Amino acid sequence: xxxxxxxxxxxxxxxxxxxxxxxxxxxxxxxxxxxxxxxxxxxxxxxxxxxxxxxxxxxxxxxxxxxxxxxxxxxxxxxxxxxxxxxxxxxxxxxxxxxxxxxxxxxxxxxxxxxxxxxxxxxxxxxxxxxxxxxxxxxxxxxxxxxxxxxxxxxxxxxxxxxxxxxxxxxxxxxxxxxxxxxxxxxxxxxxxxxxxxxxxxxxxxxxxxxxxxxxxxxxxxxxxxxxxxxxxxxxxxxxxxxxxxxxxxxxxxxxxxxxxxxxxxxxxxxxxxxxxxxxxxxxxxxxxxxxxxxxxxxxxxxxxxxxxxxxxxxxxxxxxxxxxxxxxxxxxxxxxxxxxxxxxxxxxxxxxxxxxxxxxxxxxxxxxxxxxxxxxxxxxxxxxxxxxxxxxxxxxxxxxxxxxxxxxxxxxxxxxxxxxxxxxxxxxxxxxxxxxxxxxxxxxxxxxxxxxxxxxxxxxxxxxxxxxxxxxxxxxxxxxxxxxxxxxxxxxxxxxxxxxxxxxxxxxxxxxxxxxxxxxxxxxxxxxxxxxxxxxxxxxxxxxxxxxxx
Amino acid sequence: xxxxxxxxxxxxxxxxxxxxxxxxxxxxxxxxxxxxxxxxxxxxxxxxxxxxxxxxxxxxxxxxxxxxxxxxxxxxxxxxxxxxxxxxxxxxxxxxxxxxxxxxxxxxxxxxxxxxxxxxxxxxxxxxxxxxxxxxxxxxxxxxxxxxxxxxxxxxxxxxxxxxxxxxxxxxxx
Ligand code: HEM
Ligand code: SF4
Numbered sequence: 001x002x003x004x005x006x007x008x009x010x011x012x013x014x015x016x017x018x019x020x021x022x023x024x025x026x027x028x029x030x031x032x033x034x035x036x037x038x039x040x041x042x043x044x045x046x047x048x049x050x051x052x053x054x055x056x057x058x059x060x061x062x063x064x065x066x067x068x069x070x071x072x073x074x075x076x077x078x079x080x081x082x083x084x085x086x087x088x089x090x091x092x093x094x095x096x097x098x099x100x101x102x103x104x105x106x107x108x109x110x111x112x113x114x115x116x117x118x119x120x121x122x123x124x125x126x127x128x129x130x131x132x133x134x135x136x137x138x139x140x141x142x143x144x145x146x147x148x149x150x151x152x153x154x155x156x157x158x159x160x161x162x163x164x165x166x167x168x169x170x171x172x173x174x175x176x177x178x179x180x181x182x183x184x185x186x187x188x189x190x191x192x193x194x195x196x197x198x199x200x201x202x203x204x205x206x207x208x209x210x211x212x213x214x215x216x217x218x219x220x221x222x223x224x225x226x227x228x229x230x231x232x233x234x235x236x237x238x239x240x241x242x243x244x245x246x247x248x249x250x251x252x253x254x255x256x257x258x259x260x261x262x263x264x265x266x267x268x269x270x271x272x273x274x275x276x277x278x279x280x281x282x283x284x285x286x287x288x289x290x291x292x293x294x295x296x297x298x299x300x301x302x303x304x305x306x307x308x309x310x311x312x313x314x315x316x317x318x319x320x321x322x323x324x325x326x327x328x329x330x331x332x333x334x335x336x337x338x339x340x341x342x343x344x345x346x347x348x349x350x351x352x353x354x355x356x357x358x359x360x361x362x363x364x365x366x367x368x369x370x371x372x373x374x375x376x377x378x379x380x381x382x383x384x385x386x387x388x389x390x391x392x393x394x395x396x397x398x399x400x401x402x403x404x405x406x407x408x409x410x411x412x413x414x415x416x417x418x419x420x421x422x423x424x425x426x427x428x429x430x431x432x433x434x435x436x437x438x439x440x441x442x443x444x445x446x447x448x449x450x451x452x453x454x455x456x457x458x459x460x461x462x463x464x465x466x467x468x469x470x471x472x473x474x475x476x477x478x479x480x481x482x483x484x485x486x487x488x489x490x491x492x493x494x495x496x497x498x499x500x501x502x503x504x505x506x507x508x509x510x511x512x513x514x515x516x517x518x519x520x521x522x523x524x525x526x527x528x529x530x531x532x533x534x535x536x537x538x539x540x541x542x543x544x545x546x547x548x549x550x551x
Numbered sequence: 552x553x554x555x556x557x558x559x560x561x562x563x564x565x566x567x568x569x570x571x572x573x574x575x576x577x578x579x580x581x582x583x584x585x586x587x588x589x590x591x592x593x594x595x596x597x598x599x600x601x602x603x604x605x606x607x608x609x610x611x612x613x614x615x616x617x618x619x620x621x622x623x624x625x626x627x628x629x630x631x632x633x634x635x636x637x638x639x640x641x642x643x644x645x646x647x648x649x650x651x652x653x654x655x656x657x658x659x660x661x662x663x664x665x666x667x668x669x670x671x672x673x674x675x676x677x678x679x680x681x682x683x684x685x686x687x688x689x690x691x692x693x694x695x696x697x698x699x700x701x702x703x704x705x706x707x708x709x710x711x712x713x714x715x716x717x718x719x720x721x722x723x724x725x
Contacts, residue, residue, distance in 0.1 A: 161645025
């Protein structure tokens with residue numbers, strides 16, 4: 001894992017002190033709420049329906065057990081005993097008091113964490129594949145370049161007042177788990193035909209009111225030139241992005257209105273100038289320095305097959321189920337990647353209590369080489385667990401309600417905060433996710449249905465990624481009552497697609513039935529081995545529509 | 552927008568000898584800041600004028616396609632200009648930061664680069680890093696507060712127009 005040096009410490013500490021001054025000026029009245037807004041936003045402090053909310057950055061979703069313990073401590077001391085892991089691999093606290101936030105940030109800084117640029121119209125926390133460094137067939141650990149991007153983009157003097165927020169995601173694997181095509185910039189690590197490693201850059205993806213899949217602007221930029229390339233994209237956007245209407249201000253609209261070819265030309269032109277100045281060419285020594293932090297940990301030399309593990313599966317069907325859904329093969333023989341579901345049946349997607357966070361921290365320390373990951377699907381990961389010890393880990397997870405065997409299944413849904421917390425919401429999201437997961441609680445049924453990603457947003461801003469849900473659910477407002485529009489066939493992976501709307505929206509009391517109808521229709525139509533998404537792509541909307549709107 | 556401003560240069564309040572002149576008013580022989588349109592239209596006569604000349608670059612916050620004036624249009628005229636003022640119509644509109652870097656780094660402008668408009672406490676240090684060297688700020692703000700704000704963040708990761716090389720480079724003595 002990356003560790004701060006004196007420079008990193010200084011930058012984060014200066015920021016805490018600066019924010020303390022800003023909060024003092026706000027509390028004394030010297031700063032109006034209006035003028036305070038951009039400052040608190042840039043420090044991750046939002047004003048929600050009931051209170052301020054604080055979003056803490058978890059760069060590329062990686063935390064140590066020490067950091068996880070701090071997140072638990074903060075939940076206990078400054079909040080109501082829980083935190084909420086978000087789709088941006090961050091954690092959010094819903095109830096901190098404004099005057100205590102500077103102290104909170106100081107405590108975070110002591111474990112090399114911060115809330116910098118987790119909101120506001122700046123370059124946000126960089127996200128990456130949660131299996132980075134642990135999965136087989138990765139070209140390069142995406143956290144290396146993500147950390148470099150984190151540093152380059154932190155307090156970037158030119159790009160802190162962009163037309164709109166800006167999100168960058170990185171994957172180093174051909175299976176995209178970071179939804180890079182739905183980001184303002186998505187980076188895929190690739191090898192060229194000379195065998196050199198470089199970066200493919202996609203620009204202009206996004207969700208919200210008008211969703212777009214990103215366009216590939218370049219096939220290959222070497223590491224040394226990547227910051228120059230990114231700076232070129234950012235400058236073109238900062239100069240030409242619209243600022244007249246916040247819904248038209250994302251780079252996706254610029255790319256769409258300018259056209260892919262012209263956008264590429266503009267970026268290339270800017271890139272040529274920056275590149276010629278050499279100002280941003282990344283020193284080899286810095287790339288090496290940061291890479292060294294992400295060198296593989298000290299794995300033990302183990303046989304690929306673990307007898308203890310096989311025996312435990314034999315003897316315990318529940319464990320065996322959990323293994324099937326929640327344990328992913330590791331690149332190293334004798335290890336596995338453990339997914340911890342934060343979607344207990346009927347629970348709030350992404351929430352974890354302070355006690356659970358402490359347990360996970362202990363598990364990471366004892367069994368997982370001290371690392372934890374946060375996934376964009378609002379779950380956690382212990383990336384390096386010995387198969388010999390998987391059953392022990394499982395037993396402890398079970399004891400803390402953290403072993404729901406549902407990763408990728410219908411009850412593993414994403415939901416935005418919705419009407420329970422958010423002042424832009426049309427409808428509730430969390431209670432709907434809870435109802436759906438309760439409705440499909442039966443595990444045998446869930447296994448039968450197989451991979452099915454439900455994503456729920458309380459309004460068109462799409463924080464819950466409904467556009468890319470296999471089943472997407474969107475809260476819409478009709479004369480003050482909550483309605484839900486359903487879409488089918490979205491996907492956020494390397495074959496990203498946007499869902500198609502089924503038709504008329506459903507009332508709150510009909511929406512779970514509608515999901516049930518969709519699932520039944522799929523079960524009737526599917527061919528062997530077909531996932532929901534495959535069936536939908538094969539048969540299209542009509543059969544689903546027929547069943548949904550039969551009477 | 553501040554109603555009354557003072558000008559800060561090199562960490563002190565300075566007398567502002569410049570006057571913004573609109574497109575209809577004839578130019579006298581005192582330092583004058585004019586619009587880009589007027590500069591382009593009257594460049595030939597302005598070249599033989601015997602007083603310092605400045606220009607203001609405006610950004611249009613409501614524009615759909617006309618987002619604001621293009622600093623690159625200044626390139627044929629830079630030798631005539633002592634001052635370039637860049638307007639921030641609202642603090643949220645950060646286009647002027649790119650204008651400044653383009654002027655300094657791409658076009659090599661060495662004169663006064665002045666931030667005007669909504670130029671607030673928490674933007675000053677970023678503006679300075681992008682190459683602004685004078686600031687029109689609310690006159691109720693003491694210069695001490697300004698100087699403190701400039702030093703709140705003592706390190707920067709990335710290079711810009713100031714002489715900080717950026718931590719990513721400085722770690723290796725570059
Ligand atoms: C409760 C307070 C929240 C508010 C007021 C809010 C507001 C918004 C708005 C206005 C947008 C649309 C931006 C645009 O299209 O330009 C948006 C998008 C988004 N938000 Fe939120 N949000 C909130 C909470 C969250 C949370 C908790 C998460 C993470 C779980 C989240 C993740 C996202 C994502 C992933 C997008 C889509 C980004 C894209 O368009 O590419 N938001 N949010
Ligand atoms: S999608 Fe809408 S309701 Fe949900 S959190 Fe975002 S802004 Fe709020």
